[in-house]
Amino acid sequence: MEKLPVILLAAGIGCFALAGVVTGYLPLAHLSRIEVKKLEEIVTEPSYEFTDLSRRYPEAFKKHYGEPTVENYRRALRLGRDVYIAEACWHCHSQYVRPVSSEDRRFGKVSYAAEYMNEMFLPHLFGTRRVGPDLIREAGRHGNDWHVAHFYEPTMVVPTSVMPRYTWFFDGDQPNEKGLAMVTYMQWLGSWATPEAIAREEASRAKAE
Amino acid sequence: MSSIVTPLVDRRLVRAHLVAAFVFFFIALFAGMLYSLQLGRMYPFPGVELLSAGRIRMIHTNAVAYGFLLNGFIAALYWIVPRLTGKQVLSRTLSWVVFWAWQLIVATAAGGIVLGYAQAVEWGETPTFVDPFVLAGAALLIANVGTPILRIATRKLYVTLWYFSAMMVWLPLTYAMGNFVPQYFVPGAGGAAVTGLYIHDLVGLTITPLGWGMMYYFVPIILKRPVWSHTLSLVGFWGLAFFYPLNGVHHFFYSPIPMYAQYGAVMSTMAVEIVVFTVIVNFFMTLRGQTGLLRSNLPLRWFYTGMVLYFTTCLQCAFQTTLTLQKIIHFSDWVVGHAHLVMFGVFSFWILGMIEYLWPKLTGAAWYSRKLSVAAYWMCTFGVVVMFFDLLVAGVVQGYLWKNLAPWEQSLVTSMPFWHVRTVAGTVILAAIMLFAYNMWMTARRKGAAAEDGALSSITAPETEPQTAGAPVTASSALAGS
Numbered sequence: 001m002e003k004l005p006v007i008l009l010a011a012g013i014g015c016f017a018l019a020g021v022v023t024g025y026l027p028l029a030h031l032s033r034i035e036v037k038k039l040e041e042i043v044t045e046p047s048y049e050f051t052d053l054s055r056r057y058p059e060a061f062k063k064h065y066g067e068p069t070v071e072n073y074r075r076a077l078r079l080g081r082d083v084y085i086a087e088a089c090w091h092c093h094s095q096y097v098r099p100v101s102s103e104d105r106r107f108g109k110v111s112y113a114a115e116y117m118n119e120m121f122l123p124h125l126f127g128t129r130r131v132g133p134d135l136i137r138e139a140g141r142h143g144n145d146w147h148v149a150h151f152y153e154p155t156m157v158v159p160t161s162v163m164p165r166y167t168w169f170f171d172g173d174q175p176n177e178k179g180l181a182m183v184t185y186m187q188w189l190g191s192w193a194t195p196e197a198i199a200r201e202e203a204s205r206a207k208a209e
Numbered sequence: 210m211s212s213i214v215t216p217l218v219d220r221r222l223v224r225a226h227l228v229a230a231f232v233f234f235f236i237a238l239f240a241g242m243l244y245s246l247q248l249g250r251m252y253p254f255p256g257v258e259l260l261s262a263g264r265i266r267m268i269h270t271n272a273v274a275y276g277f278l279l280n281g282f283i284a285a286l287y288w289i290v291p292r293l294t295g296k297q298v299l300s301r302t303l304s305w306v307v308f309w310a311w312q313l314i315v316a317t318a319a320g321g322i323v324l325g326y327a328q329a330v331e332w333g334e335t336p337t338f339v340d341p342f343v344l345a346g347a348a349l350l351i352a353n354v355g356t357p358i359l360r361i362a363t364r365k366l367y368v369t370l371w372y373f374s375a376m377m378v379w380l381p382l383t384y385a386m387g388n389f390v391p392q393y394f395v396p397g398a399g400g401a402a403v404t405g406l407y408i409h410d411l412v413g414l415t416i417t418p419l420g421w422g423m424m425y426y427f428v429p430i431i432l433k434r435p436v437w438s439h440t441l442s443l444v445g446f447w448g449l450a451f452f453y454p455l456n457g458v459h460h461f462f463y464s465p466i467p468m469y470a471q472y473g474a475v476m477s478t479m480a481v482e483i484v485v486f487t488v489i490v491n492f493f494m495t496l497r498g499q500t501g502l503l504r505s506n507l508p509l510r511w512f513y514t515g516m517v518l519y520f521t522t523c524l525q526c527a528f529q530t531t532l533t534l535q536k537i538i539h540f541s542d543w544v545v546g547h548a549h550l551v552m553f554g555v556f557s558f559w560i561l562g563m564i565e566y567l568w569p570k571l572t573g574a575a576w577y578s579r580k581l582s583v584a585a586y587w588m589c590t591f592g593v594v595v596m597f598f599d600l601l602v603a604g605v606v607q608g609y610l611w612k613n614l615a616p617w618e619q620s621l622v623t624s625m626p627f628w629h630v631r632t633v634a635g636t637v638i639l640a641a642i643m644l645f646a647y648n649m650w651m652t653a654r655r656k657g658a659a660a661e662d663g664a665l666s667s668i669t670a671p672e673t674e675p676q677t678a679g680a681p682v683t684a685s686s687a688l689a690g691s
Contacts, residue, residue: 001443004362007371011450012378016414019454020386024406027458027470028399036396086325088263088334098463100536101612113465116397123329123391124400126461128408130540131248133617160618162248164263167256 037118039074042192046073049187052144053180064177073184080185081120083178087166094127095136095189108137109193132163139191147183148175217291222304224571226284227564229312231646233276234557236319238639240269245635248628259323267322267334273552274332274411275343276315281560282419283311286354286373288567289426293367296357303353310346314339330404331460332411333388340388344381351377368442372422375450379414383407398465405466405474406457412551413453413481420556421445421488424512427566428495431509432502437494441487448484452477462535475530482527489520507582511562514590518554522547537612542627543604546597553638554593561589561645568649577651581644588641596634603627 046068054061054068065072084090096111097103104110116124142150146157151169154161169179191197246252247262254260287304291297298304321327321336328337335343355377358370366374387407391400425442429435436442455477458470496502496513503510525547529538538544565582569575576582603624610620 002365004358004366004374007375008378011375015450016379016382016454022473023455023457023470024403027402027467028395030467031399085329086327087261088267088327090329091263091266094540096464100463102614106614111465113398122396124397125329126401126464128331128460158618160621162250162621164247164261165256168258
């Protein structure tokens, strides 16, 4: 118990590996029954909000994304996710709804494992702190204009906000590539679990039966 | 350079690591200050991309972990390991290569974060292109400091070396797992389970073993008596090794991570608390009859204050990790308070205590001012305790506001006074560390001229305190013989 080989093998490797198996590998094996999807598989058409951005900010949109096609939508989503990481948004906003503390009433449907099994959650962005609200049910909660104003100067729409300004998402008064991507990403988060989406899915399931 | 004139410890190197630690300490404290000003809506650089509060927050945590704490602990390794083994590190040149490489890595990581290349791993925001270099740097360090331990591998090791050598296995494994698995291989909840492991292991299997290893070395030396119970030392070490890494998932309770993993994390977190209790008992029994030293001996005071706060934070952890409390306090400032108590109140206190003990030996001059040292101690203690309770209460208030479905903005408005108090507490800490650094500077300057003249003698002079260095060896051999 006090000699180097025992410490290195039993404590160093043994205990680490045990924990790796119990709290890492087992959950992973459990979850691996759910197929991991590429963005191409889960996003097959541009969202309403993405198309809407092309109408509200036609010049900026034309310049940075061209047409609101599904390919450009995916590009915006990936860039939005990357900006979200670069700005460490996840330090103040979580991305999962817990089944406790009235969270389903505040945010929406409780998070479930399958919705994270795609490339947009590699790396996952669960977060551990909420200074601002959770964002995994953000889609459709606010309009595009709200988001644009909010990124430029949060206190314009939420007077008590403590969120920083993200003026580098803008060229002058128009959202730039990053700004459009961020709004697109915000409007995508949880778009598969809005009340409408859930109702649609239930209706189609009922029809199938 | 013959072995007769080469001292066991490269003092200039230890000093260099401590100075580097302090440079990053200031960066970390200023970054933390800036972020707290953001929450108080007093941010001085709004709308400046490279000084965005979100990026500055990552500078705060990373400069603390990799810049301050690890530099401090590396200094401890270079001071302690050769003394406990009686062997030199692998190579002095390598020591300096590692020193500069490490500073470069931390600075590059900070630069990368500011420029927008951060990685989405908590405590591992180091950009992905820096990660391999961190691992390489750690490998070189481990080769360097591990060699003397390897050379006495057949002997029974002293407690400190159990912690240090196990850490040398844990650090690279933890870092590789946490930075690569969720980033490249496992999405969603599975990735979160691994991230939880990483967050927890970085603290529990790197910082904690380094910290306790240090305590097992310095406390017996200062008290001039061996650690009270060898059995409890064994329980403490093996308990930490077994239970600590099982805790990871407790960072994501009520998430889509399978529930059995979450229940397991609750149980093992409570087990850790029992283990911690044995270690604390061991150290306080070692102190028995000599508590008066806490008044006269400042290093000891830093160490034991840190231990009291360690016990507090671990006890708190055993409660906050219950699924009942998690409903309210998760996502709130409660956890932030907990983190500050651990990282500042415990491990930073221990490093400051170590500097308090080592600095006169490293500079060859007595402390410039004891009053400044005492003032720094009280200001740090005051600052961290106020910050801790402030954030604790803030967390509970936030948790209930969220649960009661108050508008989200209400939680911001209600938090504001708490956040202002936190800023004030942080300012006190920053001022304390400034005093501490000023004291270090003046102490070094006192001896400055003489030391420069005696550059040769400082290399050739034998270690000045073989008596003290002998203490833990005796302690260890006494323990080994029992």
